[in-house]
Amino acid sequence: MTEEDGAGGGRPAGPLLLGVRHHGPGSARAVRAALEEARPGVVLIEGPPEADPLIPLAAEEGMRPPVALLAHAVDEPGRSAFWPLAGFSPEWVAIRWALEHGVPARFIDLPAAHTLAWGKDGGADGPGPDPDTAPVPGDAPGAAEQPGPGDAAPDAELRVDPLGALADAAGYDDPERWWEDVVEHRGAGKGDALAPFTALEEAMTALRETCGNGGHDRDLVREAHMRLRIRAAQREFEDGVAVVCGAWHVPALRRRATVAADRAVLKGLPKVRTDMTWVPWTNRRLSRASGYGAGIDSPGWYGHLFDAPDRPVERWMTRVAGLLRDEDRIVSPAHVIEAVRLAGTLAALRGRPLPGLGETTDAVRAVMCEGSDVPLALVHDRLVVGDVLGEVPATAPAVPLQRDLARIQRRLRLKPEAAERELELDLRRETDAGRSRLLHRLRLLGVAWGEPAASRGSTGTFRETWRLRWEPELSVRVAEAGVWGTTVLAAATARAEADAVAAQGLAEVTGLAERCLLAGLPDALPAVMRVLADRAALDTDVGHLAQALPALVRSLRYGDVRGTDAAALAEVAAGLAERVFVGLPPACAGLDADAAEEMRRHLDAVHGAVGLLGDTPAPGHGNLRARWQSVLRTLSARDAVPGVVRGRSVRLLLDDGRLAQDEAARLMGLVLSPGTPPADAAAWIEGFVGGGSGGGMLLVHDERLLGLVDAWLTGVPAEAFTDVLPLLRRTFSAYEAGVRRTLGELVRRGPGARGGTAAAGFGVPGFAPDLDAARADAVLPVVRLLLGPDGDDGEAHGAGPATQGPRPRRHHDTGDDRGRSA
Incomplete structure (x- = not known):
């Protein structure tokens, strides 16, 4: 690996070039053996020179690989680059050897200031992003860059895969298997510590003589900078210079070139002001599947090979x-x-x-x-x-926002982890409420550490479920969010206010108001509410108003549990509901099929919102529930309103108990009469019993409605059946398999004569005109065993002593949460 003097076998005259495969445990062991034998005066490592002051941190107790050097532009934190290092990376081994032996260690690659600026101004015609982000397993990159908007996509097909080329020459179809056979499974014997590097240099020299730079245009610039740094180190240190770099670069570093020529290559390179630090990395981000081109398929396996030789x-x-x-x-x-x-x-x-x-x-x-x-x-x-997540000591440089986030994480005992996990929160507990606010604030800042998930076993507003996973890229997002403030609270508040002003639609503002309450941002809420009131006053689109109302009303539920003041929302929500009531009937006239389906979804959302808003009266707006029921009756009776909207209006009135079952059956009978076009009748049915609204169970338990649908469907003319089939399929396909099976069994048995006309009922067990009290009472003893007694009702209904017991304690949350046994 060295140029020996004329005597042959003497002390090397040139630098000790150790060509490695990044993240290769065999290369790491060989580097350690070579450094122990050569004992150089300085160790030069492929990496950004701005990170030289960070090298001593690698020896601190709190440093646990995998970690990465993170560089980001000071004025544009989103433009960033990573230099990942695992415990089995040759560069990491070289750094630790130098620190343990008191030998200086320095990085010699192209400065990060140039790397980050490379594609910033060049656009598609510029040099493009770092070619090392392409899959080049033989020379894994120095940096995995997060490209900026002006970066051009690299053409990986034009680049040489060094390991792939060598494996193919050796008759292997898998570069990973070839590398394991020639390096990982063949340890260096005593006295031949440099033999693996000599062999690899010879192979790479022959490859570069054939392929040139292999399509890696930026390598010429990087290698010129490395040669300049090597020359400077040789002048400064007399005990020898060891260089740890990708094997692909070794022939170019060995090649003689003048200082003037190398400086000419570097002249005029763009640069930006950068900051650097250490950040935790994960095994998953070391894998090639993560998009990091210098990755390896099996970081956990390679770590095992390194730790257990x-x-x-x-x-x-x-x-x-x-x-x-x-x-x-x-x-x-x-x-x-x-x-x-x-x-x-x-x-x-x-x-x-x-x-x-x-x-x-x-x-x-x-x-x-x-x-x-x-x-x-x-x-x-x-x-x-593997799910390994590295650790970085608290003394590592960090933006103020990152330090505040770390402090909050320690206080809330919410440690970042690489493995995905679910976190159940009870917002009545102070610690869980703080965790919820932190996660919601981070989501406002674009730091998606946690994603909300459906809670199991409870729909109460006092419970939240989060799916957490910390990704290394979130460190970049935190640095990027630092422009909004130095603490998580201040940054989230400033970001919410800016988002409210920049919001394009009314629904965005109402959603933002909800997120401000969830995140506990009392200082941001007044600004958001001002924007909301202005937008609501100017927006005349009923669809926009109907879309915005649910999020606004949901926010009213959070006051009791989260301790926030949501009173300001009640007035705005009530006014918004009034405008929806007035504008909805004319807006539903003359709609096509797609617009009608969208309006049906708005109808469901407004109905749920009014149900919640009715429990939070706003002065001067009267009974909103009664107003809404009047609107539904108007929609159900207008022929100009599409069938899906009319059917849904009838169904909502029936569910609220504002429409008798006999009246609902009469309205269905009118719609399904021969005078109604089949397409309109099918749309009405879809609105009445379609979707996930429990319409299937309604048909199972109401024989009159099922009989009407069956009689209508069997009477649809053959020429019209094909037109209504898609609507019917969409209606009934949303039912659960058990509901569809029960309906099919009921229809198979056919209509009976009991209860009226044959078309009006199905004579099957379980159906009766009135409630069967004896059958209903039969389940009461079992219900008492499950739920516990209530006063003296157990004795009144003949429950035995086994059903008696202490009265259960109950707690209540908000209006939508029933009492639950403690």
Whole structure:
């Protein structure tokens, strides 16, 4: 790897060039052995020189790889780049060796100031983004860049994959398998620490003589800068210079070039002011599937090879067995022994020096997973890739917003984790309420650490469920959000106010008001409310008003649980509802099918909103529920209103108890009469019993309605049946499988004569004109056993002593939460 003097075999005259594969455990072990043998006076590493002051942090107790160097433009934090390092990365090993032996370590790659500015002004015609973001496993990049809007997409097809080319020349169809065979499974013996680097340099030299720069145009600039830094280090240090860089660069660094020529290459490069720090990284972001071009397919496996050089296959199988046992699969020591034997046999059959990931995976599938890929997918996700999240010491540089976020995370005991997990919050608890506010504030700032999920077992407003996963890119989002303020609260408040002014529609503003209440931003709410009142006064589109009302009304529920004052919303919401009541009937006339379906969704949303708003009266607006029911009656009776809207209006009145079942049946009978066009009748049915509104169960339990639908459907003319079939299919396909099966059984049995005309009823067990009190009372003892007694009702209904017990404690949340047994 070195240029020796004329005597041959003397001390190297040039730098010690150690060409590596980034994130390669074999390269990392070889680098450590070479540095121990050479004992250089300085270690130069491929990376941004601005990070030199951060190198000492790698020795601190709180530093746990995988980590990454993060560079971002000071004036544009979203423009950023990462330099990830794992515990088995050769660069990390070189840094730790230098710190342990008191040897200076420096980065020599192109400065991040140029890397971030490279595509900023060039646009599509400029140099383009860093070519190292393309999949080049033989020379994994120095940086994984987050390109800016002016960056051109790299053409990966025109670039050379060094490992792929060498593997193909060696007769391998898989570069990863070739690398494992020639490097990872062949340890360097005593006295030949430089032999792997010599062989790899010879191969890369031949490859570059054939392919030139392999389509990596920026490499010429990077290599010129590296040569200048190497020369400067050689002048400064007399004990020798060791360079740890991608093997692809070694031939270019070995090539003689004048200082003037290298400086000419670097002249005129654009640059931006940058900040750098260490940030946690994850194994998943080291994988190539994450979009990081220098990644590896199996960071967990490579980490295992680095940490367990002794008997790696046996140790790996033991870890797999432990994981599967934790998932309640039966795996015994005999399985481990047999899997190790099978992996060794497969390696021998395939001509490999040791079992690799392919052999161990095949053995695990056959022996421990019984041929199934389902548990094998778990092994791949948890062990082959892994959920490791690195740690960075608190002394690392950070923007003020990041420091405030870290302080809040510690106070709320909400630690970032790489693995996805669900977090159940009870907002009546102070800590959980603080966690909820933090997650909502971060979402306002564009830091999507948590995503809301459906709560299991409760629909109360005092419960929230979040799905959390910390991704390394969120560090960039936090730095980017730092322009709004130095604390999470101040930044979220400023961002909410700015978003309210910039909102395009009324629904956006109402949604923002809801998010301000969820996030606990009392200072932002007045500004949002002013914008909301102005937009609501000027917007005349009933669809916009109907779309905006639900979010506004939902916000009124949060006052009791979250301790926020939502009174200012009641007046605006009531006024908005009044305008919807006035404008909705004329807006529903003359709509086509798509517009009618959209209006039906607005109708459902407004109905739910009025149901909540009726419990929060606003002065001067009277009984909103009664006003809304009058609007529904108007819509149900107008022939100009589309059938889907009329049918839904009837259904909403029926559900609220404002329309008798006999009247609903009469209205359905009129619509399904022969004088109504089949398409209009089908649309009415869709509005009445369609969607997820429980219409299927309504037909199951009301024989008159089912009889009317059946009689109408069997009487649809053949020429019109094809036209109404899509509407009917959309209506009934939304029902659950059990409901569809029950309806089919009822129709198969056919109509009976009891209860009136044959078309009006189905004579099947379970249907009767009136409630069967005896059958209903039969379930009361079981209900009391489940829910507990209430006063003396148990004795009144003949419940035995077994049903007696203490009166249960109950608590209430808000109007939409029923009492629950404590």
